[in-house]
Amino acid sequence: MEHNARLTYLLARLAAHDATEEELNELTALVDLGEPGATIEEVESWLQEHGQQPLPAYDGQHWMEVAGLILKSDKLAGDPVAKPVQRVHFLHRWGWAAAVIVLVAAGAWYFNQYHQPQPAPMVAGSQPPDVDPGRNGAVLTLADGSQMVLDSAGNGVITRQNGTTVILKNDGLQYSPEDAGTGEMKYNTVTTSKGRQFRVVLPDGTKVWLNAASYLRFPVAFNAKERMVEFSGEAYFEVAKNAAQPFRLKVPGKIDLEVLGTVFNVNAYTNESNSYTTLVEGAVRISLTGRTGGTVVLKPGEQLQAGGAGMEVTRNANVEQATAWKNGLFNFEGMGLREMMRQLERWYDLEVVYEGNVPDVRFFGEMSRTLKLSDVLAGLERSDVHFRLEEGRRLVVMP
Template structure:
């Protein structure tokens, strides 16, 4: 486990590293700290970056996110061989990742600061009744005879044995929830999402429908598991993957973490195979844009960090990053000046108030103001 460290000393070493004034002994001290306190190594494969400078920026950002020992962990290559080559000048992130966020004087709060989202969801039953699920719980389980919370035996809903009931789990903006289906498949729903599913699976297919974003860990079976979204179907036998299929976004993205999936375009009129499909291997993403289905190699952490309680903005445009903030903090983003086009690099906890995330994003040169108009909180992004 990571041990307690002197962050003041680390800041001192980092600043010297930034200016290229580390002595040989200090360089060894800094490297020793990382290898001792890091529970997992860090690397960013070079094919994920457009240039050597961007590669160094991504690697540096990952190092910063690991300082408090709480960032998501993964099986990757140690960063130490890269240490001598890392240039820290001109990077749009700073050591503010290390310490608690100071008073954000540059963020004008005309209203109370916006708190992060949490466990919020609504369960819709076959007869149309809805149940607001407990915010003190994080998920529900569909059993043979009823639905319960994950760690409570009492039934929320009684299900008649032998009867297949259509059900739906919906999260609002600022909400997330977990669902264990009757076959043991586990689904994490991101904010503003809906999963429609049966109370139990019968026949030669296991079919659910998704609008929004969900992470799936599919229970292995000889019966195919299919996830249908608007104009697309994902078929698996047992695997872990993420689907982002918001109706407000022009693209549907299916990202494979492990296993194997087949992504097929559907005819929007008949909901049948439109003849275009792709087989994904781990680390690949299928992007559906209109009637085009493209395959890419990606860093899966960027697309699954939300499930583990993080925003991963590595390489994202501000517009893409702010779309995530809109859903999680239930705000509306408006721009003063030109819509910014630079790239963000950083990993942030989703459990922090909005002002804390903005304090870090300010390092990109943007400024922000939170206001409330007509009962709706708005984030003004100032780029002048």
């Protein structure tokens, strides 16, 4: 990328860990304004290319002060004190993610390498490998029970069923009806494992983004009076409008939703006690599975929590947090340790276990989902929680 002399100077100061408070503020302003060469992607790329120089002598107090300059705007005024929970403000908005990771992770890396006892390796002479982030991929189960692994399939038409052509593109799977279709209703299922996400365009044009460890079951053609699909996990829906054919979403054992045309996010994993439906636009009517009456109609910006205790609506929900995953981010704003680790477990395909008396830590901020696991853990290590990655993608959480 092309830089003016001042931007190059500021980036060099940051990469060398010598940036002053004024220089950090100046660099922040350039990134926020989107100056040429100063997008977060370009800055991150530059730092990765030029930041591989020997680190200066480690000064723990200096690193905490410098990191604090960036992170101080993350501080919340009037934090509640009723519950004695430690708060860890380790990242600000995405615009700061790359710079903060460089500052915090570099200092933590140097400290851990040269100022801490080295742990015994799990296998003689080697350390467990780092873990790559999740990526696009899914398994398609056809009406006859046959399966196709979409991770390795090539682009193009992969099947034709009941008058519908199924096309695989780089950004997902698309169902394109060619005629009305006849005969028995046929269903397909798209399943994402841990470490996978996928996008599906249904026969009616509805777009669905599936997060890791999720599944979506739907008819190959919507020929009935209503468009009925079944789902579990987490997904972001942009439902095509068709007042004459309502769209219904069933989450087995949890909730039933009815919409006409709307945008919403559903988090309804089987290993979570509650499900969360967050409405972005439109309207959605929700009821608990197997219970009569007691429906709730959500308005944009509202979130419904449903569980064994019933349903509860949050009027001014954090929509940005609920949909961050779809935009390539982790949003840990106000999130407890175990809830956060369940997100990492699904995205990085991990087995997470806890060792010892792990403190009740609450996190704030955002982080890119494109980072390797080691980079994420380096940021989290600023809390009183530590991690050990063992063979078999086993992540041990320790005090």
